[in-house]
Amino acid sequence: MIPGFEIGVLTFGEISPDPATGMMPSPHTRMTEVLEQAVLADQVGLDAFGVGEHHRSDFVISAPPVVLAAIAQRTSHVRLFSGVTVLSSEDPVRVFQNFATVDLLSGGRAEIIAGRGSFLESFPLFGYDLADYADLYREKLDALLSIREFNPSTWPGSRHTRDLRGLDVAPRPVGDLPIWVGVGGTVASAVRAGHLGLPLALGLLLGPADSLAPAAELYRRAAVEAGHDVSGLRVSVGAHGYVGASSQSARDIMYPSFRVGMMENNHQRGAGFPLPRAAFDAQASAAGALLVGSSQEVIDKLMSYRAAYGATRVVFQIGYGGMSQAEHLAAIERIGTEVAPVLRRETVGSAA
Template sequence: MTFAEITADPATGALPSAHRRARETVEQARLADEAGLDLFAVGEHHRTDFVGSAPAVVLAAAAEATTDIRLTSAVTVLSSDDPVRVWEQFATLDQLSGGRAEIIAGRGSYTESFPLFGYDLADYADLFREKLDLLLRIRAQNPITWNGRLRPALDAADVGPRAMQEELPIWVGVGGSPASAISTGRLGLPMAMALLLGPITSHRQTVDLYREAAQDAGHDAAKLRTSINLHGYVGRTSQGARDTMYPYFAEGMMANNHQRGRGFRMPRAAFQAQTSPDAGLVVGSPQEVVEKLLAYHELYGLDRALIQIGFGGMPQDDVLKAIELLGTEVAPVVRREVGSRKEPAA
């Protein structure tokens, strides 16, 4: 997973070009596919310190460089976009990729897109609720007739192309709001949580509320899917991974924060604390990362984890090394261990 941020190197001060970061993102997807990973994600941000203002375009380029890996936004800021265009873009991506597209729809923790596209932040929650309803309706039927308060109505509208998959997956991104977890559960949609910093147990209530709401709404609990988006890095050694990740992650927290120009300083001791077994960051040797991912699975019953590698402008060589380790030494062990735990006792 990547935000494709453009961050000055903390050691040299050099700033990569947008062209370079865009091409590096496609290269990361290609290697992730070759290494056997399941999913590649691109975030959406509408500032000049990010390349990913149009995730579907970046993912379409990645589709041409890959063959098997699934491709998703993380997230599509649905509240400030038009569901018709979102559907058209990702259905096109689905056709180009041979049925590998997904959407993680979110409200957006970075809010610069709202004034950019003429939306009022006072309508933050209502915009997402209404637009998610329309996106799901478009997925379910065509042509579509639909009426809402914050977008013009549709009358027998023909929305195309249709997806190649029988049902293009639409996940809902949830940062931890109880109301978001409950509404996602009521809809029976898969939930993609995000954990930036904090204890590994931060989303216990989120998952409980989601599952309770889904059950109350009559959804089959066995079909509910959950994932978590995390920051991390895989290195050959535990300390080496931390030494590689820290300066860039700290720079990203300062330079690419939600509120531009209002980043926060992360001392090394604070970073180290966040890499402990009980904290959120997934950093260390392959074995250490395996153990942390299995701990997340044990806590939440996750179906998948998305790891954002290289946040803060980490050099491409270091990012690629981590992707390869994640695909060849971490993912196979996690899949095997999770599979064995699901098998019924003899």
């Protein structure tokens, strides 16, 4: 059976100046806004709400499970995910325990998206060597999966993880605690997710709308080779976006903050990324990666994502760079009331 089509939203909790006023929100204000966004997402019937993990002063969320635990107490059905958990610099035991706790608090709604991490500040902060970047992720993902499957643990340890054999790792989640593999373009990670039979979460930034489709295809091919049931595989595609009252107003609202975000919040590997308006508008076109426009325009692009990727979930990253809370909430409401119902109706019983 092909999984249904889900719609979610994601925030990094940026602390950026308002493009219009220049005012900088306090960390408390931004955290309060994140909770308000999650509550609205739940109220308008969205399927998932996620928060990113960053360890810099221009982001408010360094501990996603703590934030998701607070959200769990104010929501009733929306699934709660990390986008992403930087597993390479985390302790897999604590990752499991923290998200199992969120799962218990939420009645089985927690999900982990485990990624390598494109923002690199957590590695020196927690004493890891970037030379071990790939090995850290591979070994810790194996450990996390083993912890989820067996208790007492049977994990024998590896170069970057300790021997956990015979140890009780608690608490245990309500259900199976989904673990997705987050991929931003590293094909090897997509292939490995397929071999493991894990759900795949693709993160688009800029470029062609179908630029990661080859990774999705290799993911499915690897899953077939490993003997997994491809019909049950889940693929999520996440992209920056905004849904406005019209195509033009959506672009006019999103561009000022997104330009700030790309320049001021996107310097994890050096300098920021200048984004002229013409380049932004090209990315907002049908061929570009951004999910920005009127409700119908965004619906059309989401359907193209479903066709190109076999996507079972699409996640909007909204507000990057200091968008006002009123505009952020307006987009969430439109996604829930104008976009999601159409997508669900159009995809019921359809093949990915």
